[in-house]
Amino acid sequence: MRLSISWIVASKDFKTFRRKRNLMYSIFILPVLVSALLPAVTNLMVQRASDHSAALTRLTLILPAFTFFYMILAGVIPAAIASYTIVGEKVERTLEPLLATPTTDSEILFGKGISAFVPSVSAVLAGSVIFMVLTDLITHGTLGYYYFPNWNAAIIFLLAVPLTVIMSVEWNVIVSARATDVRVAQQIGMLVIAPLAGIYVLGEINMVNLSDAGNLLIVAAVILLVDVLLFSLTRATFRREEILTKWK
Amino acid sequence: MIDTEGLTKKFGELTAVDRLTIHVDEGEIFGLLGPNGAGKTTTVRMLCSLISKTGGSARVAGYDVGNQADSLKIRGLIGFVPDNVGLYEALTAYDNLDFYGKLHSTPEARRKENIERFLKMLGLWEKKDDDVSTFSKGMKQKLALARALIHDPKVLFLDEPTANLDPEAAKTVRDFILELKGEGRTIFLNTHNLDEAQRICDRIGILNTSLRALGTPEELERTVKGRATVVQLEQVTEPILDALHGLSLGEVSVERNKVTISLADPEKQNATVMDAIFRAGGRVRSVNVVGSTLEEAYLKLVREKEEK
Ligand SMILES: Nc1ncnc2c1ncn2[C@@H]1O[C@H](COP(=O)(O)OP(=O)(O)O)[C@@H](O)[C@H]1O
Ligand SMILES: [Mg+2]
Numbered sequence: 001m002r003l004s005i006s007w008i009v010a011s012k013d014f015k016t017f018r019r020k021r022n023l024m025y026s027i028f029i030l031p032v033l034v035s036a037l038l039p040a041v042t043n044l045m046v047q048r049a050s051d052h053s054a055a056l057t058r059l060t061l062i063l064p065a066f067t068f069f070y071m072i073l074a075g076v077i078p079a080a081i082a083s084y085t086i087v088g089e090k091v092e093r094t095l096e097p098l099l100a101t102p103t104t105d106s107e108i109l110f111g112k113g114i115s116a117f118v119p120s121v122s123a124v125l126a127g128s129v130i131f132m133v134l135t136d137l138i139t140h141g142t143l144g145y146y147y148f149p150n151w152n153a154a155i156i157f158l159l160a161v162p163l164t165v166i167m168s169v170e171w172n173v174i175v176s177a178r179a180t181d182v183r184v185a186q187q188i189g190m191l192v193i194a195p196l197a198g199i200y201v202l203g204e205i206n207m208v209n210l211s212d213a214g215n216l217l218i219v220a221a222v223i224l225l226v227d228v229l230l231f232s233l234t235r236a237t238f239r240r241e242e243i244l245t246k247w248k
Numbered sequence: 249m250i251d252t253e254g255l256t257k258k259f260g261e262l263t264a265v266d267r268l269t270i271h272v273d274e275g276e277i278f279g280l281l282g283p284n285g286a287g288k289t290t291t292v293r294m295l296c297s298l299i300s301k302t303g304g305s306a307r308v309a310g311y312d313v314g315n316q317a318d319s320l321k322i323r324g325l326i327g328f329v330p331d332n333v334g335l336y337e338a339l340t341a342y343d344n345l346d347f348y349g350k351l352h353s354t355p356e357a358r359r360k361e362n363i364e365r366f367l368k369m370l371g372l373w374e375k376k377d378d379d380v381s382t383f384s385k386g387m388k389q390k391l392a393l394a395r396a397l398i399h400d401p402k403v404l405f406l407d408e409p410t411a412n413l414d415p416e417a418a419k420t421v422r423d424f425i426l427e428l429k430g431e432g433r434t435i436f437l438n439t440h441n442l443d444e445a446q447r448i449c450d451r452i453g454i455l456n457t458s459l460r461a462l463g464t465p466e467e468l469e470r471t472v473k474g475r476a477t478v479v480q481l482e483q484v485t486e487p488i489l490d491a492l493h494g495l496s497l498g499e500v501s502v503e504r505n506k507v508t509i510s511l512a513d514p515e516k517q518n519a520t521v522m523d524a525i526f527r528a529g530g531r532v533r534s535v536n537v538v539g540s541t542l543e544e545a546y547l548k549l550v551r552e553k554e555e556k
Contacts, residue, residue, distance in 0.1 A: 008350045012336070012343075019338040019379070093332040097395065100296050101351040102324035241299045245259070 001106050009103075009111025010118070013085050017119065026080055027119055031073055031127025038066045039134035046142055055142050063135065063147055064211035065203045067156050070131070071219075072196050074124050074164035079189035082116040082172035087182045090243075099240050109173070109238045116169045121162055128157045152213055160220040167223055168192050170230035177237045249274040249309060249403055249434040250295065256303030257290050264290040266458040267304060272451075274402075277425065277435045279449030281442060283550055286456045288438040289331055292405045295436070297322045309402055324352065327396030331407040331438075333388050337381040341372055341391050344380060345398050352399035359398065366394035370424060386417025393424060403434045410444060422448055442546050460549045476510045477518055479525065480533040491528040495520060505533075 017024055045062060049055035089095045098108065132148035139147050172189040179185035199219065203210035210216070250272035257265040265287040272278040280288050293299045295308055297319035306313035311322045335344050342363060349359035367373040370390040380388065389409060396404060406425070410418035426448055429435060439445050445452045446465045454461040454468070461468055476498070481488070484505055492500045497517055498510035511517045514537045525532060 005351065008347070012339070012347045015343060016336060016338040092334065092337065093330075094334040094336055096298070096330045096332065097328060097334045097348075097392070098351075099298055100323055100326075100328040100330070101348065102320045102353075103351055104320070244293065244298055 001104060001110065003110070005103050005107040006111035006114060009098075009108055010114035013112070013115030014118070017115075020084075023080065023084055024119070027077055027123045028126065030077065031123045032130065034069070034073060035127040035130035036134070038069065038131055039138050042066070042135055043138045046138065052142065059139055059142060059147075060211065061204075061206060063139070064152060064209075065200060066131070066135075067153055068200055068203055068210045068216075070124055070128055070156060071160055071164050072193050072200060073127065074120070074161040075168045075193035075196055076190060077123055078116050078120040078165050078168040079172050079186045079192075081119055082112075082169050083176050083179070083182050083185035083189055085112050085115050086173055086176040087179060087185050090176075091180075091182070095243055099243065105238055105240055106235065109234065112173065113166075113169055116172070117162075117165055120165045120169070124161050124165070125157060128153075128161075152211060152216055155213060155216045155220065160216065160223060163220055163223040163227055164196070166227045167230060170227065170234045173234050174230070174237050177243070249276075250278070250307070250436060252295075252304065252306040254304030255291070255294065255301055255306050257287070257294055257299070258302045263457060265294070265455075268455070268459055269304075270453050270459065270462065272434060272436060274434050275429065275432050276450045277429050277437060277448055279437045279439055279445035279452040280455050281439055281445045281452050281546070282455035283440055286440075286550075288440075288455060289407055291455070292328070292407050292436065292438055296326055296328050296405055324399070325402050327399070327401035327404045329389075329392045329396045329404075329406045329409055331411070333392035335380045335383075335388055335391060335395070338379060340377050340379055341367065341383070342376040344391065345395055348395050349398040354399045358400075362398050362400065363394070366397050369427070370394055370420075384417075386413050386420070389413060389417065389421055390424070393421065397428070401433070403436065404428065405436045405438075407438045408440065409437070410439070410441065418444075442543055454546065454549055456550045460552065475512075475514050475537065475539045476508050477514045477521060478536045478538055479507045479509070479521070480535075481505050481507060481525070482531040482533060485529065487528040488525055488530045491524040492521070495524055497521070 042059070042062065045058045046055050049058055089098070132153065136146045136148050168189070171192040172185065175188045176185045179188065199208060199210075202208040208215060250270070252268050252270050255265060255268040256263070268291060270278070280291060282288055290299070294301050295306060295313060297313055301314055308322050309325050311318040311325075313319070313322065336347070339347070345363045345367070346359065349363065354362070363376075364373065367376055370393065372387060372390060372394070375383070375387070380391065383391065393406075393409065396406075409425070410421050413421065422444065425435060425437070437445075437449060449465065451462070451464050452468055453459055482505065484502055484507060488507070489500065489502065492507065492509060497520070498512065500510075501508045509521055511521075518535070518537070522532070522535070
């Protein structure tokens with residue numbers, strides 16, 4: 001497999017993204033909104049707390065949960081872009097001439113992976129920076145120190161988020177292969193976040209300790225495993241002949 | 249340059265291409281002519297090693313179609329224009345070509361040279377920085393041709409390149425194809441347009457799932473062009489028709505008082521036909537010998553049921 005070929009495919013997609021402003025807005029708007037909203041909720045909680053210790057208790061519960069929330073975002077964001085880069089090519093019938101070039105299925109698939117991965121991770125990380133800065137400003141008075149950056153945030157943003165984006169991209173490739181409609185593909189693609197949302201809720205109600213680095217590493221490891229498993233499934237879905245004769 | 253031997257493709261129960269055996273020489277324009285659903289696209293996709301064959305064998309430029317390792321080589325040597333051109337509408341004409349040049353690992357200098365050369369040949373150079381979404385159908389078809397040529401392929405596969413084009417655009421595309429032949433390229437052209445096949449192909453294969461005829465346009469004309477004798481009678485009666493059928497010279501068809509008998513050699517056989525009609529009591533008003541057009545012959549060939 002030649003990575004240079006994958007990069008050519010991805011660069012082509014990046015070029016089309018520049019023309020598809022709406023697609024880019026739709027990718028960045030959600031993380032930015034969430035990153036403004038979460039600190040706003042934090043702010044409300046701090047102000048409504050009856051005393052300082054109540055405020056502290058609330059913060060130690062919600063800040064790890066809010067940080068974890070970015071993994072859900074990482075699962076959601078790639079749906080739009082992965083379904084666009086793959087279903088989009090299918091709908092515009094641009095896949096056939098592409099498949100007639102001396103490239104392997106893996107090279108094309110990997111290129112598509114890169115073109116979905118880069119903007120998705122960028123969007124989530126851009127959001128995370130806004131979130132961390134705003135949260136620090138809001139909570140510094142109560143905590144007496146800057147909550148971010150911290151090791152848990154590093155594990156989530158730099159390790160678990162990219163792994164989740166990969167999982168979501170892979171899942172969406174598989175879904176896109178079966179879907180004819182970009183919208184339907186996106187919706188089914190969203191299902192990938194169900195387990196993450198489950199963990200998030202458990203964290204909110206204090207059933208899972210999301211401020212424990214060990215727990216976060218376990219979640220990351222499980223996602224890595226899912227990444228590997230989905231990869232072979234993705235490979236099996238993306239075969240020239242089937243794309244041309246079965247993808248309707 | 250292209251050889252197939254009993255090449256077959258089945259989609260489940262349906263046989264799309266049945267035991268196709270053809271041979272295309274280097275530098276030749278070969279036309280695969282057939283109606284919709286004849287299996288032309290399927291054939292080309294197999295030859296471009298985009299889909300697998302289910303039977304027979306084929307070689308393109310010496311490489312084995314269906315062999316994993318060879319399929320990459322084949323795709324590197326050929327240029328392909330699918331029936332749906334599949335250009336990136338959000339990219340410029342230049343970027344579309346450049347992308348394909350890169351995928352073929354064409355060196356940058358050569359890539360630039362070819363992009364300029366083909367866009368100029370096709371009258372699209374001024375539009376090189378325009379998004380493809382602003383292009384007309386004809387311009388897109390031309391751009392797709394340029395895209396297929398960017399890496400200097402030896403063999404070109406064109407799937408109905410003039411379908412859906414207005415006559416003028418179709419003519420530019422045809423002239424361009426002839427120009428490419430002049431450069432010594434081998435061209436495999438799918439078409440459902442008999443006139444087009446006759447005009448630009450060196451040899452034509454008529455396909456309707458299986459190969460129905462093969463030869464130069466002249467050869468085809470000679471072999472498939474049927475002739476017939478048309479007899480106007482005062483009245484067509486059963487005994488006359490029985491007598492004509494009894495001769496077993498060719499197909500007999502009736503239209504009001506007109507009987508048409510397909511004949512291999514009307515000049516020699518007319519006497520026998522007239523004799524039979526007179527004996528059956530027929531009264532002749534007029535007799536005409538007609539030649540069916542190549543088009544009629546083609547339609548007949550295509551409609552014929554598979555002969556065992
Ligand atoms: N992916 C496919 N699955 C099932 N049948 C197919 C598929 N592609 C083509 N066919 C069938 O194969 C036959 C030949 O089709 P095609 O090669 O597209 O013909 P043409 O290009 O000459 O119009 C048709 O009957 C078509 O319905
Ligand atoms: Mg076709």
